[in-house]
Amino acid sequence: MMSAILGEGVSVERVAVDWPGPVELMDGETDADAVVYLQPQPGTLPDTDAVSTLVVFSRADELGGGRVDALVSARGLARRHARTSNGCQDVLAVSGLVALAGATLTPDEARLIASLSTLPRTEIDPLLLSADRFATYPDPAAVALPTRLGLFGIRLSIATARRGLRSHDALAAELLRASGISDLRESITRNFVDRAPVLQALSALRAVDTVLREDPRPQLANDLERLMTSAHEPRELLLLAALRTGRVSLGEHTEEALYLLGAHGTSPATRLTLTNGDSYAAALHWRTLAESPHHTTRERQAAHTITRTCEALITTGAVH
Amino acid sequence: MTAAPPWLEILDDTIRACATLRRGDLVDRLLDRRALLLEPGRRLVVTGYPGQGKSQLVNALIGTDVCAVGDDLTTVVPTVLRHADRPTAALITGDTTEAPAVESVATHANKLALVRGDVVRAEVGLPRSLLGAGLVLVDSPGFGAPGCPRTARAMAALAEADAVLLVTDATSELSSLELELLTQVGKLCPTVLVALTKIDLVPGWRRVAEADRHRLAQAGVAAPLVPVSSTLRAAAVRAEDRALNQESGFVELIGCLRRDVLTDPVLVAAKAAAATSGLAVDQLIAPLREEFDAGPRAADTRAVAEWHAAGRRVERLQRESARWQTTLSDEVADLMADLDHDLRERTRRILREVDDYFEAADPAKVWPEFSDWMHDNLTAVAETNSQWLLDRFEWIAGRVARQVVPDARQLPAEVLRGLATEHVVGLRKPAIEPFSPVQKAFVGLRGSYSGLLMSGLATTLAGLPLINPISLGAGAAFGARSVFEERGARLKRRQAMAKTTAQRHVDDFFLSYGKESKDATRLIHRALRDRFAEVAQELRDAAAESARLIKRDLDAEAARRTTRAAEVRRELERLLALRARIEAVRGRGA
Ligand SMILES: Nc1nc2c(ncn2[C@@H]2O[C@H](COP(=O)(O)OP(=O)(O)O)[C@@H](O)[C@H]2O)c(=O)[nH]1
Ligand SMILES: [Mg+2]
Numbered sequence: 001m002m003s004a005i006l007g008e009g010v011s012v013e014r015v016a017v018d019w020p021g022p023v024e025l026m027d028g029e030t031d032a033d034a035v036v037y038l039q040p041q042p043g044t045l046p047d048t049d050a051v052s053t054l055v056v057f058s059r060a061d062e063l064g065g066g067r068v069d070a071l072v073s074a075r076g077l078a079r080r081h082a083r084t085s086n087g088c089q090d091v092l093a094v095s096g097l098v099a100l101a102g103a104t105l106t107p108d109e110a111r112l113i114a115s116l117s118t119l120p121r122t123e124i125d126p127l128l129l130s131a132d133r134f135a136t137y138p139d140p141a142a143v144a145l146p147t148r149l150g151l152f153g154i155r156l157s158i159a160t161a162r163r164g165l166r167s168h169d170a171l172a173a174e175l176l177r178a179s180g181i182s183d184l185r186e187s188i189t190r191n192f193v194d195r196a197p198v199l200q201a202l203s204a205l206r207a208v209d210t211v212l213r214e215d216p217r218p219q220l221a222n223d224l225e226r227l228m229t230s231a232h233e234p235r236e237l238l239l240l241a242a243l244r245t246g247r248v249s250l251g252e253h254t255e256e257a258l259y260l261l262g263a264h265g266t267s268p269a270t271r272l273t274l275t276n277g278d279s280y281a282a283a284l285h286w287r288t289l290a291e292s293p294h295h296t297t298r299e300r301q302a303a304h305t306i307t308r309t310c311e312a313l314i315t316t317g318a319v320h
Numbered sequence: 321m322t323a324a325p326p327w328l329e330i331l332d333d334t335i336r337a338c339a340t341l342r343r344g345d346l347v348d349r350l351l352d353r354r355a356l357l358l359e360p361g362r363r364l365v366v367t368g369y370p371g372q373g374k375s376q377l378v379n380a381l382i383g384t385d386v387c388a389v390g391d392d393l394t395t396v397v398p399t400v401l402r403h404a405d406r407p408t409a410a411l412i413t414g415d416t417t418e419a420p421a422v423e424s425v426a427t428h429a430n431k432l433a434l435v436r437g438d439v440v441r442a443e444v445g446l447p448r449s450l451l452g453a454g455l456v457l458v459d460s461p462g463f464g465a466p467g468c469p470r471t472a473r474a475m476a477a478l479a480e481a482d483a484v485l486l487v488t489d490a491t492s493e494l495s496s497l498e499l500e501l502l503t504q505v506g507k508l509c510p511t512v513l514v515a516l517t518k519i520d521l522v523p524g525w526r527r528v529a530e531a532d533r534h535r536l537a538q539a540g541v542a543a544p545l546v547p548v549s550s551t552l553r554a555a556a557v558r559a560e561d562r563a564l565n566q567e568s569g570f571v572e573l574i575g576c577l578r579r580d581v582l583t584d585p586v587l588v589a590a591k592a593a594a595a596t597s598g599l600a601v602d603q604l605i606a607p608l609r610e611e612f613d614a615g616p617r618a619a620d621t622r623a624v625a626e627w628h629a630a631g632r633r634v635e636r637l638q639r640e641s642a643r644w645q646t647t648l649s650d651e652v653a654d655l656m657a658d659l660d661h662d663l664r665e666r667t668r669r670i671l672r673e674v675d676d677y678f679e680a681a682d683p684a685k686v687w688p689e690f691s692d693w694m695h696d697n698l699t700a701v702a703e704t705n706s707q708w709l710l711d712r713f714e715w716i717a718g719r720v721a722r723q724v725v726p727d728a729r730q731l732p733a734e735v736l737r738g739l740a741t742e743h744v745v746g747l748r749k750p751a752i753e754p755f756s757p758v759q760k761a762f763v764g765l766r767g768s769y770s771g772l773l774m775s776g777l778a779t780t781l782a783g784l785p786l787i788n789p790i791s792l793g794a795g796a797a798f799g800a801r802s803v804f805e806e807r808g809a810r811l812k813r814r815q816a817m818a819k820t821t822a823q824r825h826v827d828d829f830f831l832s833y834g835k836e837s838k839d840a841t842r843l844i845h846r847a848l849r850d851r852f853a854e855v856a857q858e859l860r861d862a863a864a865e866s867a868r869l870i871k872r873d874l875d876a877e878a879a880r881r882t883t884r885a886a887e888v889r890r891e892l893e894r895l896l897a898l899r900a901r902i903e904a905v906r907g908r909g910a
Contacts, residue, residue, distance in 0.1 A: 040491075040492070041370075041371055042371070042391075042392060042393075059491065062491045062518075062521060063371075063391050064391050065373075065376075065391075065518065065521065065551065066520070066521045070391075073391050074391060077391055077392050080392070129520060129551075129552060129555060129564070130519070130520035130521075130549060130551075130552055130567070131520065131521065131522060131523040131525075132519075132520070132523070132567070133567075135523065146523040147523045147524070150521075151520070151521050
């Protein structure tokens with residue numbers, strides 16, 4: 001159901017191993033319902049279907065030149081891109097290398113890091129200047145460590161160990177946390193897994209569209225066109241992405257909007273959590289916002305989309 | 321003042337050649353280049369795709385954080401670094417120059433360029449031995465999508481380079497885009513180096529360096545590749561650590577720069593000038609060579625065919641002119657004979673009737689009616705005969721016209737008819753003499769019949785059918801009136817007298833009408849001949865003139881082609897000679 005397009009020679013395992021939920025990882029673009037686009041360098045983002053695409057800067061540790069704050073900087077960069085781009089649900093910074101290292105850290109490696117963290121600064125700092133220098137450290141595990149963790153991973157885990165988190169599990173957890181892989185998981189779950197039926201329906205419609213293009217039947221094509229442009233769910237998903245990335249803000253109402261749009265679950269009850277379960281009142285409230293002259297066009301459009309969600313909740317009890 | 325270097329002469333010759341061949345665009349570009357090449361110091365442009373560490377490398381080279389470094393697209397406009405005794409900075413925009421602080425000028429320029437289109441570059445002067453040795457460093461924006469302003473600025477920076485340092489990082493091998501860029505750069509500026517950055521970060525950088533060198537060799541790019549780490553260099557400078565400096569690769573990089581750029585700056589300039597001239601000359605040669613290879617253009621085949629046709633027409637018209645004259649004379653001779661015979665035939669028939677008539681009739685009684693009858697009949701003869709003449713001439717004119725103007729109806733039938741009629745009008749109203757007073761007395765006629773004659777003539781002319789030669793038979797006209805009224809010798813004498821008188825009258829008519837008819841024929845003949853001769857002459861003149869014009873155009877065109885071919889050849893030879901001189905300068909560098 002979901003595939004990752006590889007922007008460069010990264011293997012699939014490097015990004016993710018075990019996935020929660022009914023998600024299948026595929027390598028390639030064929031028949032995908034949703035796409036995670038891996039891009040080693042920031043630059044022009046891919047021109048793809050906004051609803052079903054996530055963009056990932058997949059070598060975020062190198063992006064920051066291996067500095068300890070490399071991923072923080074890369075994340076800021078990703079957020080900036082997410083805010084300004086309309087071509088995807090979200091942009092994320094992830095270090096696949098560090099994530100994989102966290103998931104597969106060996107006890108030997110953990111031991112080496114722990115022992116290095118006890119060395120005085122004057123001894124350790126020159127080693128951390130370059131991968132070459134580090135590999136000269138007289139320990140059998142040292143040679144392979146730059147390749148396994150990257151300079152960023154080494155610097156990060158030694159800093160962690162210095163703070164007292166020396167155990168294997170603590171080091172592995174910190175590597176995983178810093179890698180940003182959990183952000184990606186969460187984003188995939190939120191944007192794709194929860195909305196799998198919608199994405200599947202859309203991809204089915206797209207498939208029909210492709211077939212129709214080859215064998216035109218005007219009536220059917222018109223119906224399909226209407227269906228695709230009038231479908232409410234893709235608008236919900238785009239608005240969700242816009243709210244999350246900060247392309248649009250609804251101020252104090254943002255949280256309620258996220259609930260209504262199904263950010264925390266798509267069952268009617270969950271959607272109406274912040275609205276006291278009253279879909280009718282919610283519809284009235286959002287319609288007022290949609291017609292309010294105090295809001296920008298984008299904000300009014302957003303409110304309008306949410307009004308439609310509320311109306312759907314009133315009439316059918318669910319959003320379809 | 322030292323003597324002008326040889327490359328300057330070549331460059332100037334190239335500029336002149338561009339001007340001769342009206343390539344103003346090339347002239348402008350070469351003049352800009354010439355000015356820069358004459359400046360002291362050689363420009364090393366640091367180029368490559370974004371995020372490869374270009375700005376960081378420039379900073380590491382001079383040991384100061386002047387150029388803006390960032391994880392995102394940072395460099396938007398070039399920063400130019402030169403030697404200066406004390407630090408200076410300038411921000412050059414379209415029409416102004418600011419002087420901000422040295423540390424912030426590049427950052428400021430890049431930020432400003434995001435909101436303004438006219439930021440040109442940041443300029444920095446620093447007291448550094450590397451710069452003092454005659455190196456001008458240019459940190460340029462990374463290449464982006466083709467056609468975007470950043471890419472255009474990167475290209476513009478490259479166009480001014482004396483030497484180029486391509487920066488690629490060790491996190492991946494040289495991309496095909498980078499190789500393509502190198503190939504292009506090599507044509508523009510032959511002194512090229514490659515820096516492989518971020519080797520501190522990548523454990524496998526040696527393998528990447530090997531792979532990159534292999535790719536360079538495969539692409540035919542003769543550029544040394546130096547692995548470096550700007551981070552290590554910065555740390556080494558800070559710690560004044562010689563070993564680390566060595567490790568950073570910058571010792572080797574600076575060595576390379578000194579060897580390839582600074583040892584012989586004149587040669588670097590010469591090679592850059594030669595490459596620029598070479599590119600320009602190639603651009604001049606290409607279209608000329610194409611024209612030369614295509615050979616002189618063949619003459620316009622249609623024009624040649626037209627010329628041949630015109631020549632043939634003149635010849636034919638000349639031939640025809642002899643023929644139609646003969647035709648005309650022959651036809652007219654036939655016509656005269658036929659007319660004469662016809663007239664004779666008709667008058668004889670009239671006389672025969674007169675004889676028959678006056679066998680019985682008494683002239684004294686029937687003379688007035690007879691003289692009317694005679695008049696009518698003679699008029700009819702004249703009418704018919706002259707109409708015939710007219711018709712025949714029309715036919716002859718048509719026939720001759722077809723010979724004179726073989727391929728066109730340039731002489732409409734109306735013209736001919738008008739021409740002929742003019743001369744026949746006289747014939748149609750023949751002056752038929754009234755009977756003399758003696759005759760009048762003899763036949764004892766009452767006066768005014770000549771008036772009758774005239775009016776009779778008028779009616780005849782108005783309505784007589786053309787084909788019926790004698791419309792009124794004598795018997796039909798007078799019936800058996802008074803034939804037997806008078807007998808005897810007087811009657812006989814009167815009858816003989818009347819016959820003789822009629823005979824003489826008809827003879828007179830025959831002579832005078834015949835003469836007039838012949839005169840008319842001759843006149844028409846002459847008029848036709850003159851007119852046709854005139855037309856034929858006009859046609860011949862027109863044909864000859866058009867042939868002459870076509871021929872003149874053909875000759876002019878041929879002359880132009882020959883001149884152009886010679887011109888192309890001369891120009892091409894000159895350019896190829898220039899090319900050889902350029903190659904010689906290049907060869908010395910290799
Ligand atoms: N580790 C490491 N990082 C580098 C090196 N050179 C550049 N960087 C990093 O690469 C990123 C881009 O550098 P920058 O000079 O702005 O690249 P530019 O766009 O080519 O000018 C920055 O985050 C730098 O810190 C290097 O030699 N080693
Ligand atoms: Mg830069």
